[in-house]
Amino acid sequence: MANVAMPADRAEPNYLEVTTNSHKGILGWLLSVDHKRIGLLYLYTMLAFFAVAVGFGFMIRLELLTPGKTVIDAQTYNQFFTLHGIIMIFLFIIPGLPAVFGNFFLPIMLGAKDVIFPRLNLLSWYLFIIGGLIAVSAWLMPGGSADTGWMFYVPYSLRTTTNVVPALLAAFVLGFSSILTGINFITTIHRMRAPGMTFFRMPLFVWSLYATAWVQVLATPIIGITLALVMIERALGVGIFDPSLGGDPVLYQHLFWIYSHPAVYIMILPAMGLVSEVIPVFARRTIFGYKFIAFSSLAIALFGSLVWAHHMFTAGMSDTAMFVFSFLTFFVSIPSAIKVFNWVSTLYKGSIQADPPLLYVLSFIFQFSIGGFTGLMLGALSTNIHLQDTSFVVAHFHYVMFGGTGFGIFAAMHYWFPKMFGRMYNLKVATAAWAVVTVGYNLLYFPLFISGYLGMPRRYYDYLPEFQPYHMVSTVGSWILIFGLIVMFWNLWRGMRSGPKAPMNPWGGVTLEWTTQTPPIVENFREVPTVTTGPYDYSRYESAAKEGK
Ligand SMILES: [Cu+2]
Numbered sequence: 001m002a003n004v005a006m007p008a009d010r011a012e013p014n015y016l017e018v019t020t021n022s023h024k025g026i027l028g029w030l031l032s033v034d035h036k037r038i039g040l041l042y043l044y045t046m047l048a049f050f051a052v053a054v055g056f057g058f059m060i061r062l063e064l065l066t067p068g069k070t071v072i073d074a075q076t077y078n079q080f081f082t083l084h085g086i087i088m089i090f091l092f093i094i095p096g097l098p099a100v101f102g103n104f105f106l107p108i109m110l111g112a113k114d115v116i117f118p119r120l121n122l123l124s125w126y127l128f129i130i131g132g133l134i135a136v137s138a139w140l141m142p143g144g145s146a147d148t149g150w151m152f153y154v155p156y157s158l159r160t161t162t163n164v165v166p167a168l169l170a171a172f173v174l175g176f177s178s179i180l181t182g183i184n185f186i187t188t189i190h191r192m193r194a195p196g197m198t199f200f201r202m203p204l205f206v207w208s209l210y211a212t213a214w215v216q217v218l219a220t221p222i223i224g225i226t227l228a229l230v231m232i233e234r235a236l237g238v239g240i241f242d243p244s245l246g247g248d249p250v251l252y253q254h255l256f257w258i259y260s261h262p263a264v265y266i267m268i269l270p271a272m273g274l275v276s277e278v279i280p281v282f283a284r285r286t287i288f289g290y291k292f293i294a295f296s297s298l299a300i301a302l303f304g305s306l307v308w309a310h311h312m313f314t315a316g317m318s319d320t321a322m323f324v325f326s327f328l329t330f331f332v333s334i335p336s337a338i339k340v341f342n343w344v345s346t347l348y349k350g351s352i353q354a355d356p357p358l359l360y361v362l363s364f365i366f367q368f369s370i371g372g373f374t375g376l377m378l379g380a381l382s383t384n385i386h387l388q389d390t391s392f393v394v395a396h397f398h399y400v401m402f403g404g405t406g407f408g409i410f411a412a413m414h415y416w417f418p419k420m421f422g423r424m425y426n427l428k429v430a431t432a433a434w435a436v437v438t439v440g441y442n443l444l445y446f447p448l449f450i451s452g453y454l455g456m457p458r459r460y461y462d463y464l465p466e467f468q469p470y471h472m473v474s475t476v477g478s479w480i481l482i483f484g485l486i487v488m489f490w491n492l493w494r495g496m497r498s499g500p501k502a503p504m505n506p507w508g509g510v511t512l513e514w515t516t517q518t519p520p521i522v523e524n525f526r527e528v529p530t531v532t533t534g535p536y537d538y539s540r541y542e543s544a545a546k547e548g549k
Pocket of ligand 1: 260261264307308310311
């Protein structure tokens with residue numbers, strides 16, 4: 001890829017040892033504008049929020065183990081699934097790959113020493129923290145946290161006496177963190193590429209971050225304005241969304257989903273980029289259809305902005321409108337399918353190394369495909385009317401958002417861990433944890449497809465006895481999943497503390513981050529690299545494989 005002189009004998013102090021300011025200790029982190037340190041700040045705080053949201057998920061599943069009351073009352077149940085949704089979406093899945101791994105690796109993959117606006121980057125993390133603390137603090141306030149669901153549908157979110165305003169405010173502030181990250185990434189990709197790093201030599205993770213950043217910048221303001229209008233209507237009683245004041249509640253749904261459907265691509269596109277990064281490395285094959293994958297990220301971002309009303313087929317709109325949104329929903333699945341085809345084509349006849357990063361990617365492809373196919377079922381008008389607001393929908397978006405992006409984040413952690421921390425984790429324990437997490441995950445969510453198809457409504461505290469077998473399997477699945485997650489994070493933590501020193505390139509990657517010191521120095525490169533070829537050039541392995549060597 002790039003010719004970079006790296007005399008191995010003289011390791012310079014790395015970014016964990018020194019930083020961009022003279023501060024030592026905690027201030028060296030809280031005031032550092034080094035993109036790598038900001039990436040880690042996001043990682044640690046994001047995982048703390050993830051743990052809290054998993055806790056709420058555990059309680060929701062425990063409550064649904066039996067019909068009627070099991071452990072918590074109905075109001076607490078409503079508040080737990082609302083906070084679970086808000087934290088998982090705005091504080092884990094949306095920031096997950098872009099803010100953690102994008103921040104850490106985007107500049108390095110471009111051959112740059114940092115993003116173009118380092119201070120703005122640090123500000124986006126502070127907005128992330130402030131938004132997160134506001135969201136969680138609502139839970140501790142008298143009256144308790146919001147019980148509206150993460151969609152804040154009106155007119156209920158205008159009338160509920162729970163603390164919905166802090167939740168609205170939290171999402172509003174977090175939106176700005178996302179927008180600033182998007183502005184930083186777009187400008188960095190246009191202005192900070194190393195000599196020779198043309199657009200069609202950029203790694204596909206970078207392309208996916210580029211498409212994501214445009215959605216972050218263009219769509220996020222819409223949710224910001226919409227949530228601000230709800231806060232204004234609550235405070236001033238002006239009739240915007242409340243029908244009793246002459247407002248229109250369906251208008252709210254349109255505004256909400258005009259952001260929130262494209263937002264699912266802010267969530268999934270970076271994970272798709274990560275998959276395109278990992279597969280060539282562990283298959284030792286040049287990626288199949290580089291340009292198709294690159295452009296399919298842009299196509300998803302573009303067409304994904306035209307399908308929002310498929311969330312509202314039961315809200316009341318004309319047949320023509322329903323037909324158009326259903327058609328566009330099918331249409332947007334094409335670029336996603338292109339990616340899956342190209343990933344599988346790259347794996348086909350590859351020299352597969354089944355290490356943990358690839359194992360999480362294989363789970364991703366399996367689960368994302370189930371999420372995609374069930375998305376088509378929900379996009380079809382006939383079946384949507386039957387399945388809307390059932391646990392089938394809950395299973396669908398968990399297969400895309402958790403089975404997809406969540407597993408993408410786990411894959412990224414296992415792939416880039418050695419470069420970030422300079423140490424290796426135990427591969428055997430990591431592989432075992434992957435198996436437990438994948439089995440637990442599918443036991444938890446797959447039964448929800450069946451119970452949803454049979455009529456189990458989502459968000460209901462209680463249910464008919466005939467649904468109990470599905471809930472029991474699902475709840476036991478949640479215990480197995482959480483046990484697997486604990487083993488996974490314990491193994492990474494142990495690796496970070498005392499794992500064996502990591503080599504510069506443990507997996508045999510060919511993108512720029514694998515040419516830097518491990519962990520990288522503050523400026524990433526001693527001298528600016530010159531790029532002469534495209535990414536993922538495994539031609540020498542492929543010709544060797546052909547000759548049967
Ligand atoms: Cu949607």
